[in-house]
Every structure is written in C-alpha cells, then in structure tokens.
Amino acid sequence: MTPDFDAVILGAGPYGLAAAAHLRQIEGLEVRIFGEPMEFWKCHMPEGMLLRSPWPASHISDPAAALTMDAFRGASSRQIPVPVPLDQFVDYGLWFQSQVVPEVDRRRVAEIRQSAEGFDLLLNDGSSCRSRRVVIAAGIGSFAVRPPQFEGLPPDSVSHASDHRNVRSLSGKRVVVLGAGQSALESAALMHEAGAEVEVIVRSPSVHWLGWKARIQKLGPVAKLLYSPYDIGPAGVSRIVALPNMVRYFPRNIQDGFRKRALRPAGARWLVDRCKAIPIKTNTHVTSASLKAGKVLLKLNDGTSREANKVLLGTGYHVDISRYPFLPPALSRLVDQVNGFPKLKAGFESSVPGLYFLGAPSAWTFGPLMYFVCGTDFAARNLARHFAVLPSPKIAVGVA
Numbered sequence: 235m236t237p238d239f240d241a242v243i244l245g246a247g248p249y250g251l252a253a254a255a256h257l258r259q260i261e262g263l264e265v266r267i268f269g270e271p272m273e274f275w276k277c278h279m280p281e282g283m284l285l286r287s288p289w290p291a292s293h294i295s296d297p298a299a300a301l302t303m304d305a306f307r308g309a310s311s312r313q314i315p316v317p318v319p320l321d322q323f324v325d326y327g328l329w330f331q332s333q334v335v336p337e338v339d340r341r342r343v344a345e346i347r348q349s350a351e352g353f354d355l356l357l358n359d360g361s362s363c364r365s366r367r368v369v370i371a372a373g374i375g376s377f378a379v380r381p382p383q384f385e386g387l388p389p390d391s392v393s394h395a396s397d398h399r400n401v402r403s404l405s406g407k408r409v410v411v412l413g414a415g416q417s418a419l420e421s422a423a424l425m426h427e428a429g430a431e432v433e434v435i436v437r438s439p440s441v442h443w444l445g446w447k448a449r450i451q452k453l454g455p456v457a458k459l460l461y462s463p464y465d466i467g468p469a470g471v472s473r474i475v476a477l478p479n480m481v482r483y484f485p486r487n488i489q490d491g492f493r494k495r496a497l498r499p500a501g502a503r504w505l506v507d508r509c510k511a512i513p514i515k516t517n518t519h520v521t522s523a524s525l526k527a528g529k530v531l532l533k534l535n536d537g538t539s540r541e542a543n544k545v546l547l548g549t550g551y552h553v554d555i556s557r558y559p560f561l562p563p564a565l566s567r568l569v570d571q572v573n574g575f576p577k578l579k580a581g582f583e584s585s586v587p588g589l590y591f592l593g594a595p596s597a598w599t600f601g602p603l604m605y606f607v608c609g610t611d612f613a614a615r616n617l618a619r620h621f622a623v624l625p626s627p628k629i630a631v632g633v634a
C-alpha cells in the first residue's frame with residue numbers, strides 16, 4: 235500500500251521543529267510532524283528556570299535564519315532578558331512552530347513498526363499512518379536516570395527533576411536534592427528562594443561552576459579563539475565541538491573525551507550567589523532510601539542519615555534508544571548502537587534504512603552540540619541535504 239507520507243517527524247521540540255522547517259523546503263516531499271509543541275520545555279523543566287545557553291546558542295534553525303530569537307523579539311515587541319527565562323523560550327518555540335508548521339499533529343506516536351514500504355506508525359488515539367521514513371526527534375525525556383535505591387518509593391516523596399515542574403510548591407518543606415548539574419543546582423536555588431529547607435548531596439569532591447569563559451573574555455580576541463559563541467565545553471574543546479563534522483574525524487577515545495568534558499555536571503556562574511546559603515555536601519552518596527512516618531529516610535555513605543519531605547533526583551539523563559517506548563525491541567535491536575547511542579551516517583540515518591535520529595541520541599556520531607538547541611542548525615541542514623539528494627523523495631526504503 236502507498237505510504238501516507240514521505241517522512242514523519244516524531245517530536246515537536248527544537249530538533250523536530252527545525253527538521254520540519256528545513257524538510258518542508260523540499261518540493262513535493264510530504265512531511266507530517268507529530269507531538270505537542272515544546273512539550274518537554276513546557277511540562278518538564280522547573281518554573282522560573284533560566285536558560286543556561288547564551289543568546290547566540292538559543293535559536294532554532296530555519297533555512298533562511300529568519301526565525302531567530304531576535305526575529306521573535308521583534309515580532310512580539312517584547313523585552314527578553316539574558317539569561318533567557320524558560321517561559322519566554324517556550325513562547326519563542328511556539329511562535330517558531332506557528333510560522334513553520336501551524337498544522338502540527340499533536341497526537342503521540344505509540345509505536346513504530348517496520349513494513350515493506352517503510353514504517354507503520356500507531357498513534358495514541360488508536361489510528362495509524364504509514365511513512366517511507368521516520369525522523370525520531372523525541373529528546374531525552376525517556377532517558378531520566380532514577381537510581382535503584384529509590385525504586386518503589388512514591389512520586390510524592392521522590393521524583394526526578396523532569397517530573398517536578400512546580401518546585402515552588404515545596405515551600406516550608408525539607409528537601410534533599412541529589413546531583414551537581416545545572417538542573418539539580420537551579421532547582422535547589424528555586425526551592426530555597428521559595429522557602430524550602432534545601433540540602434544538596436553530591437557524589438563528586440566538588441561542584442564545578444562554569445566561569446572560565448567570563449575570566450578569559452577579559453583577554454579579548456584570545457577568548458574568541460578558545461570559545462565558540464555556543465559556549466559548550468571548556469577552552470579549545472568549545473571551538474572543536476562547534477564543528478560536528480570535524481568532531482567525527484577525531485579518534486574515538488578523543489571524541490568520547492570531548493563529549494564527557496563538554497557535558498560534565500556544572501552550574502552556571504549566575505547560580506553561585508543563589509546557592510550560597512544552601513548546604514552542599516560533597517563526596518557523598520545515598521546508600522539506601524525508605525519511607526518512615528511519611529518522610530523519606532536517607533542513609534548516606536558517611537554513616538549519617540537525613541529525613542526529608544521530598545527527594546529531588548537531579549541525576550540527569552543517559553541516552554539509551556531502547557528506552558524509547560515507541561521503539562519496539564525488534565526494531566531497536568536492528569539499529570547499530572554503542573552504549574545506547576545509534577551509530578549514524580552523514581545524513582543522520584541509522585543502520586535501519588529510512589530511520590533517522592536527531593538530538594541527544596546523535597551525539598555519539600556528531601558530538602555534544604547535539605544535546606543543545608544550537609545543534610539544530612547542523613542537524614536540520616544535514617538532514618535536509620540528505621533528503622534533497624535522494625534519487626526521488628518518493629523512493630521506497632528497503633527493509634533491513
């Protein structure tokens with residue numbers, strides 16, 4: 235049977251929207267995008283959060299670079315402070331979507347199955363459609379890390395940072411935050427400012443605060459040589475990872491080193507003062523967690539314990555595409571992978587013909603930029619270039 239679409243994009247976050255903006259330029263290509271626009275940003279980041287990425291790294295890509303944050307600021311006649319507040323960025327994403335794909339299909343994809351002509355997609359309302367190609371831009375929401383010590387404890391008592399949007403509701407409560415990344419530290423600051431009694435527990439010997447760039451910037455042009463405007467990664471590495479096609483040609487161990495260094499848990503400089511009054515216990519981890527009289531009892535590796543009304547897991551995300559609920563094991567097993575990341579070709583295609591991955595899952599191949607909004611430009615342009623040179627947009631995809 236003839237497929238309904240040449241390409242389906244799964245996910246309407248920054249990567250899915252950028253892909254839609256670029257693919258719709260290809261004449262004759264029938265593209266459909268599924269998902270609630272900017273859902274992860276609207277529902278899974280803490281209210282009151284500020285973007286860590288600087289202004290030049292916060293534009294979602296479109297072919298003419300006409301839908302930037304600057305264009306949004308002009309079109310909406312509003313002042314947007316820096317760092318950019320979360321709600322303003324969400325409004326920007328929704329504006330971008332309204333310009334590019336007003337007809338986005340808000341249904342979720344429940345399952346993808348391979349078929350003779352490409353893929354069958356089952357949707358959450360029970361209906362289905364067929365597409366020759368599928369571009370997965372489903373983000374990191376499925377990859378939240380929940381340490382096993384907390385298994386079985388109720389979400390009212392223990393939740394991952396991505397499950398607790400309204401951090402201000404914890405006013406007056408005792409909260410333990412685990413983790414030393416931006417999400418953990420900023421949630422801690424927001425809860426502290428809302429009147430919660432917060433303690434942060436960190437496995438590493440210290441918290442890493444970003445800040446070298448600000449100091450090096452005093453050196454003028456030297457700073458420009460060492461840091462790209464995206465500001466991802468330490469001096470030098472920042473310049474290399476800003477060029478994903480170059481990253482691919484470094485030996486594997488060096489590429490992995492770039493990824494680790496650019497993504498190591500760290501807090502933005504502007505959080506330092508906001509975290510000053512919050513106790514941060516380093517070199518410490520939780521050995522067990524249980525419920526005691528409605529509170530969470532945490533036992534720590536130094537022999538001490540803590541009681542808290544709430545534990546917030548700022549424990550990050552580990553890419554593992556087999557955890558995407560819409561990707562059945564039979565299909566995910568066909569994708570060539572390394573530690574949960576798909577190995578991709580130049581056009582972001584996986585080893586399964588017609589199946590593409592954008593965003594964080596593409597970082598094993600294209601480096602750490604792919605975790606961030608600034609990676610949308612490279613990803614969407616390369617994806618569109620790949621689609622544009624296919625012999626015909628209607629070409630059938632072989633079954634692996």
Ligand SMILES: Cc1cc2nc3c(=O)[nH]c(=O)nc-3n(C[C@H](O)[C@H](O)[C@H](O)COP(=O)(O)OP(=O)(O)OC[C@H]3O[C@@H](n4cnc5c(N)ncnc54)[C@H](O)[C@@H]3O)c2cc1C
Nearest residue numbers: 245247248249269273274285286287342343373593606607
């Ligand atoms: C707390 C926090 C702060 C961050 N701050 C920054 C920052 O300041 N700057 C920055 O560049 N990056 C930041 N990031 C990283 C950010 O997640 C990525 O930059 C960005 O979201 C990547 O876009 P994406 O489209 O890949 O993923 P997402 O924005 O997560 O979009 C994926 C979309 O896919 C949808 N989806 C998933 N499954 C389905 C399905 N089955 N059917 C339909 N739709 C589906 C989801 O609803 C979601 O909307 C932050 C991350 C976190 C957790």
